[in-house]
Amino acid sequence: MNVRALMGACALGLIAGGAMAETTITVATVNNGDMIRMQGMMGDFYKLHPDIKVKWVTMEENVLRQKVTTDVATKAGQYDVMTIGTYEVPIWAKQGWLVPLKFPASYDVNDLLPAIRKGLSYKGTLYAAPFYGESSMTMYRTDLMKKAGLTMPEKPTWAFIKKAAKAMTDKKDGIYGICLRGKAGWGENIALITAMSNSFGARWFNEKWQPQFDTKPWKETLATYLDLMKNYGPPGASSNGFNENLALFQQGKCGMWIDATVAASFVTNPKDSKVAKDVGFAMAPHKQGVDKDGNWLWSWALAIPAGTKKAKAAETFVEWATSKEYTELVAKKDGWANVPPGTRTSLYKNPDYAKVPFAEMTLKSIEKADPEHPTVKPVPYVGVQFVAIPEFQGLGTAVGQQFSAALAGRETGAQALKNAQALTTREMSKAGYIK
Incomplete structure (x- = not known):
């Protein structure tokens, strides 16, 4: 076998084994400013994860809710990541419609604001990661x-x-x-x-x-x-x-x-x-x-439907999009006032974020809500x-x-x-x- 053929065989072997195969995941999301901003940050995600590509399906709020509800209930697998909220998560998790999230220690789940984390959990397990939280x-x-x-x-x-x-x-x-x-x-x-x-x-x-x-x-x-x-x-x-x-x-x-x-x-x-x-x-x-x-009290969060066949790649994306590192990326590019709010305790302890005129009122409002x-x-x-x-x-x-x-x-x-x-x-x- 010549060198070129050998290299080709090795490449095919790597793709077959999944090491270099490119996975495309489909993300259903709402057409608001923070979600659209995330789509502009995808170059940074691809640098870290060149083997994962993201296809966006962006919809008006009412339409998104109808589409993802139908997809998740039938386990159709049209979407690999869904933007859902504190209403859907516990109900859908109980039905077995969502994949439980298992992030590494570096993600720091305990840093999530208690009210937001509780709303996205079922029986103590996190089933969706908050992209932003709000009151x-x-x-x-x-x-x-x-x-x-x-x-x-x-x-x-x-x-x-x-x-x-x-x-x-x-x-x-x-x-x-x-x-x-x-x-x-x-x-x-x-x-x-x-x-x-x-x-x-x-x-x-x-x-x-x-x-x-x-x-x-x-x-x-x-x-x-x-x-x-x-x-x-x-x-x-x-x-x-x-x-x-x-x-x-x-x-x-x-x-x-x-x-x-x-x-x-x-x-x-x-x-x-x-x-x-x-x-x-x-x-x-x-x-x-x-x-x-x-x-x-609400959170737009990213969840993985049980119908997906690409759960691993989907979880990699969700971890990145809701991480402290993503927050810092937005701050660096667009300023602290534009980072996704209302998700992490550490954000509200950050002296740079404390200067943002609405930071204190946002946290006060989230903490005041009592579901x-x-x-x-x-x-x-x-x-x-x-x-x-x-x-x-x-x-x-x-x-x-x-x-x-x-x-x-x-x-x-x-x-x-x-x-x-x-x-x-x-x-x-x-x-x-x-x-």
């Missing part, structure tokens, strides 16, 4: 607040938010006092309104799993939401989710925006935001006299802005459609609540929760 908070235009003669408290009430929204609205100049999610979806408008309802003392279900949309706290919640949005919100708000409101705020169209803490780096980045130098932060609002804040006691009265479920049962995906979206219709003026708030009560009662009875 919700109030972002506001400091210049407009000053012009209105008002001072934002660290813990505003909904009454103050209404007063400020009215004072900051200038429709002639295209400035709206408040922007809130209106797009229907259990992770869109329902995330905001459910967290808001907690601060009014509302519950999705009482201790016997009976829906509570016919109660006074829910009526007050929806009335306040509709009043704010119809009088001081932007036109077409029933179509606005996280990304649409982010764009409006960056363009200077919103006086206040109550949403995910992760948005802070995008509204304070002068490359993208016209109002970057005039943004302040406060806790999510609460109702005067009700001892419960209206902030949520096991989300509202004032006892509940049979876990979850702040969601109810951690499999049926909630369908229920949340159906109720979200009712609230979005009320915002669009297609039905009254009272009718939306009546419909929500009826459809939730029907589905919970069918599922066997209500005896």
Whole structure:
């Protein structure tokens, strides 16, 4: 055998043995800024792992949830890594739909923020690694607040938010006092309104799993939401989710925006935001006299579905994308304000990150959220802005459609609540929760 043939045989042998074979993994993710930034960092991943290539499938939030749920439930294996959250992880892990993560000691699992790690675990085992963690908070235009003669408290009430929204609205100049999610979806408008309802003392279900949309706290919640949005919100708000409101705020169209803490780096980045130098932060609002804040707890995390045939390569990617080293890579390229927030204790002990204007408020909001006691009265479920049962995906979206219709003026708030009560009662009875 000549030298060239021998080398060819050796190469074939190495590929057959897997040592040099290139593996392509497909990653399903959401179309938000942090995930898109990660795609721009892939050159650094390939330097470390030249034998792994990544194919991205990037989707709008509601579409992503539908696609990955179908894929994981059928074990179709279309995706090797999925972007999912604290709602799905324990439910899917219990079903055997996810691969448990086993990272080396250098990954430092114990460095993950306790609330975030717990939400991504099942029976003490980590089933998804947090790419970023978040709560919700109030972002506001400091210049407009000053012009209105008002001072934002660290813990505003909904009454103050209404007063400020009215004072900051200038429709002639295209400035709206408040922007809130209106797009229907259990992770869109329902995330905001459910967290808001907690601060009014509302519950999705009482201790016997009976829906509570016919109660006074829910009526007050929806009335306040509709009043704010119809009088001081932007036109077409029933179509606005996280990304649409982010764009409006960056363009200077919103006086206040109550949403995910992760948005802070995008509204304070002068490359993208016209109002970057005039943004302040406060806790999510609460109702005067009700001892419960209206902030949520969430993590967009990377998980490996049980249907994949490329679990090893997938785990290598997940480890890299959620590591301390990735955080440092983003800091080096884009600055500390743009690193994925809300995942590690060490990040909040870092003196460089402590200088970031929203770092303290983000951590405070995450630590304040209490998924096991989300509202004032006892509940049979876990979850702040969601109810951690499999049926909630369908229920949340159906109720979200009712609230979005009320915002669009297609039905009254009272009718939306009546419909929500009826459809939730029907589905919970069918599922066997209500005896």
